[in-house]
Amino acid sequence: MIGLPFETFDDFDGIVYFVKGFKSIYVVSGKNNPKKLMLTVSASNFVPKPATPFQWIPQDSIESLKEKQNYLKDKLRLKNVRFNYHDAELSHLEAAFARGDRKLSKVILDAVEKGARFDAWHEYFNFNRYTEAFKDNGLSSEAYANRAMDVNEPLYWDHIDVHVRKSYLTKELQKAETGALTPDCRGNCLGCGYEGVCLK
DSSP, rough: BBTTTTTOOHHHHHEEEEEHHHHHHHTTSSSSSSSGGGEEEEEEEOOOOOOTTTTTTTTOOOHHHHHHHHHHHHHHTTEEEEEEEOOOHHHHHHHHHEEEEEEHHHHHHHHHTTTTOOOTTTTTTOHHHHHHHHHHTTTHHHHHHSOOOTTTTTOTTTOOOOEEEEEHHHHHHHHHHHOOOOOTTTTOOOOOOOOTTTOO
16 A cells, blocks of 8 residues: 555555565575566555544645655566556545545536446546536535544544544554554453444
8 A cells, every 4th residue: 555644765665675575585485487477566545534543644645646656666667577556536536535524425426427437447437527526516625635634623424433432543643653553452452442342
C-alpha cells in the first residue's frame, strides 16, 4: 500500500529492497529456474475510512499518489518483475465517498445518469463524470478526500455506534505517528470499547 500516513520514500525503497532480496533468494536456492520466475508486485492506494485511527487523516492528492506510483514503477523496472497499481482517481473517489455525508447521494445519482457504470473495470471508468457531478451539486471531492479533520470536530458518521471508543482511536493515531505497536488484545483487553463482542 502507498500513501499511508507518515510514510517516506525510504518506505518505497524498502519495498524495492524486499523484491530484490526475494529474487536473489529464489535464484541462489539452486532449486529454481530463474527464467521461470515472474513476480507481481501490487500497490493499492491508502483510503482513510470511518471508525479507524486514520479517519481524520486526509488522503494524498491524486498528483502525490501518481508521483509515488511513478517512483515505484521506475525502481521496479526489474527483470521478471511486474508492477501493478490502483487508479489514483478511483482511489480518490473511494476516499471522498468513504468520508462523505448524505449530500453525496445526489452526486452518485447524477454520475450514474451521466453514464457511470461498472466503474471497477478500468475500461468503463470515467473520472470526468464524477467531477462534473460534484460540480453540478456545488461540491468538491477534494473537500471530502483531501481535508484533514480535527479530532474534536463532529464527523458525518459519529451517529453510528461501531462499539469502538473515539478516545481509543485517537490514542491509536498518536501511536501510529510515533511508530509504536499495539499488542494483540486477545490476551489482554486494551479498552477499545468493543465489550460484549470482544475476541478474548
